[in-house]
Structure formats: C-alpha cells, structure tokens
Amino acid sequence: MSVSTMAAPPIRLHARRSQAQKTPCAEWCAFVELYRLAAKSFSDAVEVLPYAPGGEFNQAWQRAERARKNLDEARSALMRHEYTHDCCTRTEASNA
C-alpha cells in the first residue's frame, strides 16, 4: 500500500524507466494513432498541391482542406482525452 520510500533511483534504473515512464491507456493510443494517420494524409494531400494542374487544383485543395479538418478533429479529440483522462500526465513514481 505504501508508495516507495526509497531515495532517488540509481542511474541505470532511471534510464530503464524512461522508456516506460508514461503508461497511457488504450484509448489514448487509439487517439494518437488516429492523429498520426490524419497528419499523414494531410501531409500527403498537401504534398501534391504544387503538382496539381489548373483544373485539378481545386479538387486537390478540397482534399487537403478535408484532411486538415480531420487532423484538427483528431488533435482536439486527443487533447480532450489528455485533459479529461489523467493517463498521460502520470509520473513514473506512480508506477508501482
């Protein structure tokens, strides 16, 4: 029941901990994955803009706009989760 009463951990232990220092929930991971995918498709959509010839530019632009909105929503969802759920701000000390 009692949390650790130890002094500062040795360096080696600290280095090992830094990998698993945050233990976000599965939902957070899903939101991050959505955000990653949204960012990727936004990047892809913007990437082709300079190469879209006159007539196609509008379509490419619309696609980029949709991707941007998706990215925005994915970002909001992720941040909302971090705000309401404390899973990402947990410190390594609470890992017992």
Ligand SMILES: [Zn+2]
């Ligand atoms: Zn969470």
